[in-house]
Amino acid sequence: MKRLATLVASFSVFAMLGCGGGSSGATPEAQAPGAAPPATGETPAPPAATEGGGGEKAAEGPAKAGGGLEVTIESRSGSQLTGTATFAEEGDGVKVSVRIGNAPPGLKGLHIHEKGDCSAQDASSAGDHFNPGGHPHARPPDEPRHLGDLGNIGVSPEGVGQLEIVVKGANLKPGDPNSFLDRSIVVHGKKDDGGQPTGNSGPRIGCGVIKKK
Ligand SMILES: [Cu+2]
Secondary structure, eight states: OHHHHHHHHHHHHHHHHHHTTOSSOOOTTOOOTTOOOOTTOOOOSOSTTOSSOSOHHHHHHHHHHTSOEEEEEEEOTTOOOEEEEEEEEETTEEEEEEEEESOOSEEEEEEEESSSOOOSTTSGGGOSBOOTTOOOOOOTTSSSOOTTEEEEEEEOTTSOEEEEEEEETOBOOTTOTTBOTTEEEEEESSOOOSOTTTOOOOSEEEEEEEOOO
16 A cells, blocks of 8 residues: 555656646646656656655645546445545546455456446446447547557556556547546456457446536
């Protein structure tokens, strides 16, 4: 848990630094000033594994304060899953940050489904994958793919999983054909193997409606 919290904190710190960089439509890859990795750092990646981050408080703050939508993922199909997903427009896409617990270990398919309805016990009410472009199913970064194809979330032996992905071309505008708003995020019980039509990822064990509170 500690390590995950640190990771979340690091992401959050990075996001905050990025926001402070100015109001231009800068790329999300912009380097965080003053955050150069330690001497041994060979990877140019953002400080995702930086130690001694902002602590646990920082992990909770920005998710709600950044203007994004926070969605609770509820258990379905008899699972014990818990989870949260946040959605925030970033550049020409939407950044999706997901964290789940009490989940079965391993890779689990994760998708945006077309209907904002998780009411069914098996989440069948969420409908099919969100696919406004009429593309075949695939896993990121493969293209083309359903706009709602988020790939797999890796769940640890302790049942904890975390994923962050920016979906280019999506937005959170009400009524927009490419909007994630009023759709749902679904966690599956099996790995998305990339197969047609929806990746053979099994039952829907978690579901959350993406809506403004
Ligand atoms: Cu799905």
